[in-house]
Structure formats: structure tokens, C-alpha cells
Amino acid sequence: xxxxxxxxxxxxxxxxxxxxxxxxxxxxxxxxxxxxxxxxxxxxxxxxxxxxxxxxxxxxxxxxxxxxxxxxxxxxxxxxxxxxxxxxxxxxxxxxxxxxxxxxxxxxxxxxxxxxxxxxxxxxxxxxxxxxxxxxxxxxxxxxxxxxxxxxxxxxxxxxxxxxxxxxxxxxxxxxxxxxxxxxxxxxxxxxxxxxxxxxxxxxxxxxxxxxxxxxxxxxxxxxxxxxxxxxxxxxxxxxxxxxxxxxxxxxxxxxxxxxxxxxxxxxxxxxxxxxxxxxxxxxxxxxxxxxxxxxxx
Amino acid sequence: xxxxxxxxxxxxxxxxxxxxxxxxxxxxxxxxxxxxxxxxxxxxxxxxxxxxxxxxxxxxxxxxxxxxxxxxxxxxxxxxxxxxxxxxxxxxxxxxxxxxxxxxxxxxxxxxxxxxxxxxxxxxxxxxxxxxxxxxxxxxxxxxxxxxxxxxxxxxxxxxxxxxxxxxxxxxxxxxxxxxxxxxxxxxxxxxxxxxxxxxxxxxxxxxxxxxxxxxxxxxxxxxxxxxxxxxxxxxxxxxxxxxxxxxxxxxxxxxxxxxxxxxxxxxxxxxxxxxxx
Numbered sequence: 307x308x309x310x311x312x313x314x315x316x317x318x319x320x321x322x323x324x325x326x327x328x329x330x331x332x333x334x335x336x337x338x339x340x341x342x343x344x345x346x347x348x349x350x351x352x353x354x355x356x357x358x359x360x361x362x363x364x365x366x367x368x369x370x371x372x373x374x375x376x377x378x379x380x381x382x383x384x385x386x387x388x389x390x391x392x393x394x395x396x397x398x399x400x401x402x403x404x405x406x407x408x409x410x411x412x413x414x415x416x417x418x419x420x421x422x423x424x425x426x427x428x429x430x431x432x433x434x435x436x437x438x439x440x441x442x443x444x445x446x447x448x449x450x451x452x453x454x455x456x457x458x459x460x461x462x463x464x465x466x467x468x469x470x471x472x473x474x475x476x477x478x479x480x481x482x483x484x485x486x487x488x489x490x491x492x493x494x495x496x497x498x499x500x501x502x503x504x505x506x507x508x509x510x511x512x513x514x515x516x517x518x519x520x521x522x523x524x525x526x527x528x529x530x531x532x533x534x535x536x537x538x539x540x541x542x543x544x545x546x547x548x549x550x551x552x553x554x555x556x557x558x559x560x561x562x563x564x565x566x567x568x569x570x571x572x573x574x575x576x577x578x579x580x581x582x583x584x585x586x587x588x589x590x591x592x593x594x595x596x597x598x599x600x601x602x603x604x
Numbered sequence: 605x606x607x608x609x610x611x612x613x614x615x616x617x618x619x620x621x622x623x624x625x626x627x628x629x630x631x632x633x634x635x636x637x638x639x640x641x642x643x644x645x646x647x648x649x650x651x652x653x654x655x656x657x658x659x660x661x662x663x664x665x666x667x668x669x670x671x672x673x674x675x676x677x678x679x680x681x682x683x684x685x686x687x688x689x690x691x692x693x694x695x696x697x698x699x700x701x702x703x704x705x706x707x708x709x710x711x712x713x714x715x716x717x718x719x720x721x722x723x724x725x726x727x728x729x730x731x732x733x734x735x736x737x738x739x740x741x742x743x744x745x746x747x748x749x750x751x752x753x754x755x756x757x758x759x760x761x762x763x764x765x766x767x768x769x770x771x772x773x774x775x776x777x778x779x780x781x782x783x784x785x786x787x788x789x790x791x792x793x794x795x796x797x798x799x800x801x802x803x804x805x806x807x808x809x810x811x812x813x814x815x816x817x818x819x820x821x822x823x824x825x826x827x828x829x830x831x832x833x834x835x836x837x838x839x840x841x842x843x844x845x846x847x848x849x850x851x852x853x854x855x856x857x858x859x860x861x862x863x864x865x866x867x868x869x870x871x872x873x874x875x876x877x878x879x880x881x882x
Contacts, residue, residue: 428742432743450748499747
């Protein structure tokens with residue numbers, strides 16, 4: 307049985323000790339109590355924006371060093387899940403755990419400090435457009451460390467080199483960069499603080515196939531560079547094939563039947579290709595299926 | 605349990621009024637929390653000089669031309685409009701008193717703040733709104749910076765400290781332009797022009813004007829940054845945030861001007877009770 311979607315015990319069964327449903331997490335008798343806590347956990351999370359339900363009771367675990375890829379059609383809540391994991395906002399219901407510690411129980415300052423070990427590559431790169439490339443990459447270092455300017459510049463140069471950018475781009479503004487360069491600068495910025503976990507929000511969206519492959523390679527290199535745990539949200543099946551250790555597919559909450567889990571697939575990339583679920587099959591093969599009928603709505 | 609399809613929205617006047625009241629109360633509550641968070645950051649840790657100076661430059665230095673032009677034209681218009689009335693009563697030497705008192709006490713601070721709400725406030729709302737829409741605010745948080753401390757505190761300090769200076773500049777240019785029209789165009793006696801000014805305008809009037817402009821600056825910064833932080837997606841959302849920043853700031857400037865005028869007039873008599881006796 308997979309980890310995803312299995313966190314909530316079935317009706318009529320006793321909660322498993324150590325699970326969120328069982329209450330306190332450190333239960334000595336649980337086999338899980340001896341094991342190190344997972345790097346990240348999302349437990350029974352529901353997220354609404356106004357009257358719109360985006361996530362319905364989803365549970366996820368991410369173990370240290372693995373690369374989890376979250377897929378699903380637009381609007382299914384992939385990016386929201388990623389931002390919830392990063393604690394960029396609080397869930398409507400449910401809890402997020404960082405290394406077994408509930409984020410909701412941490413103070414704002416503790417969250418901000420702990421968040422420094424998490425890097426985030428935003429969908430649109432989210433570079434600060436008033437700053438140059440080098441200022442963007444140096445931002446986290448200047449904000450959170452007492453490193454000398456010489457050391458900061460050295461780290462900036464190294465990170466830019468790692469993502470394949472020359473020193474010549476240092477003084478350029480984000481507006482002067484191509485989409486692929488922006489993504490690479492954003493990755494260099496996220497890596498500057500040497501995070502233990504990297505979040506990638508649609509890292510290859512809007513890029514040509516060659517640049518997409520460069521970004522995929524960078525994700526793999528980042529993972530291998532000190533066993534960085536990675537969570538990737540993507541639509542790109544090539545990215546899934548290249549980087550995923552495990553894959554989770556979400557279905558939009560509005561398309562679900564009552565009590566149907568929002569996570570419709572969990573497994574490896576190979577298992578994904580052979581899934582019997584028509585929704586998964588449709589997504590993997592890029593077939594609209596019965597969704598083509600939406601076009602006839604006038 | 606109520607499902608999504610069962611939720612219904614009504615549009616009777618009571619429901620519309622109810623939604624409006626809830627919206628207003630929510631916004632005021634949110635604005636208060638936003639201000640409290642900003643004040644807390646000012647106590648905990650001020651931004652670095654490298655963050656403060658660009659904001660100060662944007663708010664202060666780049667606003668100088670707008671403020672100089674505004675101040676100059678207030679002085680010119682006041683002189684032209686008032687001269688005829690005073691000339692009929694043969695009181696034209698009182699022109700200096702009227703121009704300078706109006707300028708330092710009311711028109712200088714209010715009109716300078718209004719211009720700055722348009723120039724600085726709208727720009728702040730649009731800039732922060734664009735940052736929100738393009739996830740730059742999330743990126744700030746992801747990189748260990750608090751968006752309130754990094755974006756709002758420098759702008760608040762810039763507005764509170766520099767808008768009084770800009771108002772003083774508007775006062776000065778208004779006084780000079782008023783003097784120029786009165787003495788060089790209408791040929792009013794310069795000695796009497798300044799004598800009546802000195803007799804009418806006190807240091808208290810100048811301080812009142814500057815104190816008011818400090819409040820106006822605080823209102824512009826808080827409202828504009830708050831609108832930016834609550835900007836909805838898209839170009840329309842950013843445009844709406846910029847417009848709301850100006851409209852709400854302008855409304856608050858007028859309300860604050862009225863409230864502060866009452867308070868400062870009463871405070872004058874607290875400081876100098878003998879002035880009451882005439």
C-alpha cells in the first residue's frame with residue numbers, strides 16, 4: 307500500500323499511533339517512533355479560497371533525499387500544495403509538519419528561520435525586478451547571514467556558474483533575461499543558502515524543449531549535490547520521467563465524487579505509464595477524452 | 605452538511621448592506637492588524653540602510669519637482685484670487701498674512717499630501733501589487749525576509765519623515781511665489797506685506813502644518829501598502845489597487861485634516877489660555 311492517501315484510517319478502525327489522527331506524534335510503541343520523522347508531511351489538509359475548494363483532505367509524506375513529483379491538470383491545487391508545504395500560507399484545515407514538527411505550533415520567527423533550509427523555484431521565477439541578477443542571488447545571504455561582501459560575491463559567482471551562467475549576466479536586470487535564464491537565476495538564488503529541500507513550481511513551463519532538459523538536468527544535479535529532497539510540481543511528462551522517484555497525481559476537487567480521495571495516483575513514473583485509472587491515462591497521454599465536450603458549451 | 609451547490613447568494617438591499625458592512629469592518633480590522641505588524645517591526649528591527657535609502661530617494665527626492673510646482677501655483681493663485689477682494693477694502697497689505705497663513709496651516713500640507721498620494725501612494729500600491737501578483741512577495745518570505753519589514757517599514761518611514769519636509773518646501777515655494785505676485789506684479793508695499801505676515805503667522809501654525817503632514821504621510825504609506833498587499837491578480841487588479849490607494853488616501857487626508865484642525869485649535873488654547881480671553 308502506498309503512503310499517499312493512506313494516512314487517514316478507514317472508518318471503524320483505530321487510528322495508528324504516530325499518525326496525525328492519533329493525536330500526539332511521539333508515541334513510544336509505534337514502529338514509526340523509532341524512525342526519523344519524514345522531511346515533510348501534509349496531514350489531512352483542506353484548503354479553500356473564499357467559497358472555492360482547492361484541496362480536500364489530502365495527506366502526503368516526503369522522505370529525506372527523495373524526489374516527489376506532483377502532477378495534475380491546471381487548477382487541481384498542485385502549486386497550493388507546494389506553498390502549503392513551504393508554509394507560505396496556513397491551511398484552512400489540517401496540518402503541515404517539518405521534520406515531524408507541526409508548523410502551526412511554531413512562532414513566526416521560528417518558521418522564518420526554519421524556512422531558510424527550504425528553497426523555492428517559483429513558476430514565473432519571481433526575481434526581484436528592481437535588483438540586478440547578482441543582487442537577486444545574493445539577497446538571501448545578505449538578509450540572513452553576516453558573510454563579508456567578498457564571500458557573498460564568491461558564492462554568487464559559484465551558484466551562477468553551477469546553473470551555467472557566466473559572470474557577464476551579474477549586472478543585468480531580470481527584464482533583460484530570457485525565460486530560461488530567469489529560471490536559472492532563480493534556481494541559483496534558491497541554492498545560495500544551500501537548502502535541504504527544494505520546491506520547484508512548474509520549472510519547465512514556458513521553456514523550449516532544450517532549455518527544459520537543461521532545467522531537468524539542474525534538478526537532478528541539485529538533488530545529487532548533498533541529497534537535497536525535492537518536490538516538483540509539473541505538467542511536463544518528460545520532467546516526470548527524468549527526475550521523479552515517486553509521482554503523485556491530484557484531481558481537481560470540483561471533479562471528485564463525495565468521499566473520493568483527491569490523490570488519484572501514487573507510485574513510480576513507470577507505474578504511472580501503466581496506470582489503469584482513465585484520468586491518469588488521459589493525463590499521461592495528453593488526451594482530452596470526455597473533456598472535449600466542454601468545447602460544445604456555448 | 606451543506607454542499608457547495610446549496611450555498612445561495614441573495615441580493616436584497618439588506619444582504620447588500622450586510623455584505624458592505626462586513627467588508628468595511630473586515631478591511632478596517634485587517635488595516636489595523638497590518639499597521640500593528642508594521643509598528644512591531646519598527647520596534648524589533650529597522651531595515652538596513654541599503655533598503656531605506658532607495659525608498660527615501662523615491663519618496664523624497666523624486667517628489668521635489670511635483671511639490672515645488674504645486675506650492676508655487678498655490679501661492680500664485682492665492683495672491684491673484686485674494687488681491688481683488690482686499691483691494692476693494694483697501695486692505696491689500698494684508699495679502700501676505702492671508703497667503704502665508706493659508707499656505708502653512710492648510711493648503712501647503714493638504715495639497716502637497718494630495719499630490720504625493722497620487723505620485724507616491726499610487727506607485728507604492730502598484731509596485732507592491734505587481735510584486736504580489738508575480739509572487740515576489742512569496743519569494744521574499746521564502747528567502748527569509750518579512751515583506752512587512754522589507755517593503756512597508758521603509759515606505760512608512762520615508763512618508764512620515766519626508767512628507768513634512770516636502771510640505772515645508774511647498775510652503776516655501778508658495779510663500780515666494782505669493783510674495784512675487786503681490787510685490788512685483790500688484791506693487792504692494794513689501795515692508796507692510798511682511799509685517800502683517802509676521803503678526804499673523806506664528807511658529808505654532810508652521811508646526812501644525814508640519815505635524816499634519818506627518819499624519820498625512822503615515823496615512824498614505826499605510827493605505828497604499830495595504831492596497832498593494834491585497835491586490836487581485838492581473839493588470840486590472842494592479843490598476844484598481846493604485847486607484848484605491850489614491851482615493852482612500854485622499855479621503856483620509858481630508859478626514860485627518862478636519863480632525864487635526866479641531867484638535868490643534870483646542871490644543872492652542874490649552875497651551876496659551878490667555879488667548880481665549882481676547
